[in-house]
Amino acid sequence: MGRRIGYAVLAIVLSACSSSPSSNDDGPDKVPSTQEENDLNRAITGTVTRYDYAVDLATGAVRDRLTVRADPPGGDCFSASCEVPATDAEWQGAPAASSSQSDGALLVCGRSRVLPWQTLRVSSRSVVPEEKFLGLDVGFSRKKDLAGGTFTYLLSWVGGCSHFGPCDADPSRLASFHFDVEHAPGDMVLCPGKIVQGEQRTRCELSPWSTGSLAPTYSAVAVASDPLWKRTPWMKAAGVDFVFYEVPNLPGGNIAPVLDKGSVTGFFEWITDLLGPFPYGDELRVAAAPTVWSGFEHPANIILSEKLPTRTGPFTNTVMHVLMHEIVHQWAGDRATLAAVGDFVWKESTAEYLAYVFEDEHRDAAEGPATRAYWDRISLNAKFHPRPLENPTPPVQTFYGDVYGPGPMVLYLQLEALVGRAAVVRGIQFFLARPAARSVEDLRRALERAAHVDLGKYFDAWVFGSGKPEWPVFTVATSQSGSDVTVTVTQTAAKVHPCVVEVEVASASGKVLVPVTFGLDASSNTATAHATLQGEVTGTVVDPNHRVIDAKPASFTNEGTEEVLIF
Numbered sequence: 001m002g003r004r005i006g007y008a009v010l011a012i013v014l015s016a017c018s019s020s021p022s023s024n025d026d027g028p029d030k031v032p033s034t035q036e037e038n039d040l041n042r043a044i045t046g047t048v049t050r051y052d053y054a055v056d057l058a059t060g061a062v063r064d065r066l067t068v069r070a071d072p073p074g075g076d077c078f079s080a081s082c083e084v085p086a087t088d089a090e091w092q093g094a095p096a097a098s099s100s101q102s103d104g105a106l107l108v109c110g111r112s113r114v115l116p117w118q119t120l121r122v123s124s125r126s127v128v129p130e131e132k133f134l135g136l137d138v139g140f141s142r143k144k145d146l147a148g149g150t151f152t153y154l155l156s157w158v159g160g161c162s163h164f165g166p167c168d169a170d171p172s173r174l175a176s177f178h179f180d181v182e183h184a185p186g187d188m189v190l191c192p193g194k195i196v197q198g199e200q201r202t203r204c205e206l207s208p209w210s211t212g213s214l215a216p217t218y219s220a221v222a223v224a225s226d227p228l229w230k231r232t233p234w235m236k237a238a239g240v241d242f243v244f245y246e247v248p249n250l251p252g253g254n255i256a257p258v259l260d261k262g263s264v265t266g267f268f269e270w271i272t273d274l275l276g277p278f279p280y281g282d283e284l285r286v287a288a289a290p291t292v293w294s295g296f297e298h299p300a301n302i303i304l305s306e307k308l309p310t311r312t313g314p315f316t317n318t319v320m321h322v323l324m325h326e327i328v329h330q331w332a333g334d335r336a337t338l339a340a341v342g343d344f345v346w347k348e349s350t351a352e353y354l355a356y357v358f359e360d361e362h363r364d365a366a367e368g369p370a371t372r373a374y375w376d377r378i379s380l381n382a383k384f385h386p387r388p389l390e391n392p393t394p395p396v397q398t399f400y401g402d403v404y405g406p407g408p409m410v411l412y413l414q415l416e417a418l419v420g421r422a423a424v425v426r427g428i429q430f431f432l433a434r435p436a437a438r439s440v441e442d443l444r445r446a447l448e449r450a451a452h453v454d455l456g457k458y459f460d461a462w463v464f465g466s467g468k469p470e471w472p473v474f475t476v477a478t479s480q481s482g483s484d485v486t487v488t489v490t491q492t493a494a495k496v497h498p499c500v501v502e503v504e505v506a507s508a509s510g511k512v513l514v515p516v517t518f519g520l521d522a523s524s525n526t527a528t529a530h531a532t533l534q535g536e537v538t539g540t541v542v543d544p545n546h547r548v549i550d551a552k553p554a555s556f557t558n559e560g561t562e563e564v565l566i567f
């Protein structure tokens, strides 16, 4: 049942469920009864349009209410993913006829039938234990910040909303969210969307009429608090107020002081020109906290690691890079979401690539090249293809760290040499134009539409596949007739990879950079180009500017050793 329920998992069951035992005490691991199996086998899907969470941060008590639009033919039972024991189930505001839990799902049956397209409201209570999952911050946790304050975090992530009550854990779903958070007097609390901060109760609303856009559960089911945070308005850009939540005088330094307001303003105006108005209202909050990841993109709340100011790499300006990346996620990940877990790569790649384009065009000349070099290096770590095709898709925690280098390289940067940056950026605009669930296939089509080319062979070679990707090895040969140098590149891999490979050719009199193109057809594993260079060729360097992933010949390989920053 768990596999069947795993993601889509909203079921309104046809049969009357009044005969189901009321079994709130059975816990999440009970084996389903035949009656429950029958109910779930006949389940139909509905859509959760809204979540209402009442959270007590002191105790972990959560009341979770789902508003569901019922698909035909309606019914009087409902099932959703739920990993915590749930009690006090209600159906349309009245006590449920029955409820039971088994194998990660809550089944609730009501005393009234819900007709097609009617609205069902189903709720339950749970006490969420302080527990973290996957060795990450996923779950409900308290952790000391660098100043000794207690940071409290309720974090869902991809497929993880069921840690806090019943929900549709499918990452492709977009919904409205309302939070009512009870907390200690005066504590600063962040929850998604528009915030009304109170002395002991803080409310948040994320809906089309409050903030403008919906959001997925992976980022929107989130509450964060630190009693030492001070709320500091920082600046306004493109009609949006930037507000920082930081512990003043944090050991190691604060984030806001190391950012340049002019540069952040320039980036925000640039990205809103590119992708449209900020999707979540008129306030963007940036908080510093003791998190495992370097950053996370909750809608209207960006949480950055408090240790970022002390990092020296891997980017030239890591704080600015991570902030830009998380801002891009507000459109790429939050407003538009993943069609499936396996599509994770486009979310990170788009955030990385657009941060890079801004670096390359608007910031210090060293920043763009450093970002490219880092992506190129960590691409050699990847154990999975950018869009893994294993069936079933591997758990997200096994492959998500592999996307940060190869993703922006293969989805965007390498295409610049084949179709031009303008077409790549236009493709991203097409891809993100609608708030919807998007796949890597959708991205391929958007890029093809923007560039007027067929990218089928390119994506088959670089993007889709099972197991560890086999990146090509490029070897170079030169021949000379006076100042005319012929550069021949041969690539070695099972597939021929469409790409352009830059080769730096040197002689005693100078250097020349020679682009050698295999084209999008890549009909041969050998390609040549000509260059003019005085003097005898003394050496060549493949891809000196890190514009294509190239594996190293086995004799001097040093693959897979660099730490990958996750954010």
Ligand SMILES: [Zn+2]
Residues within 6 Å of the ligand: 325, 329, 347, 348, 351, 567
């Ligand atoms: Zn990211």
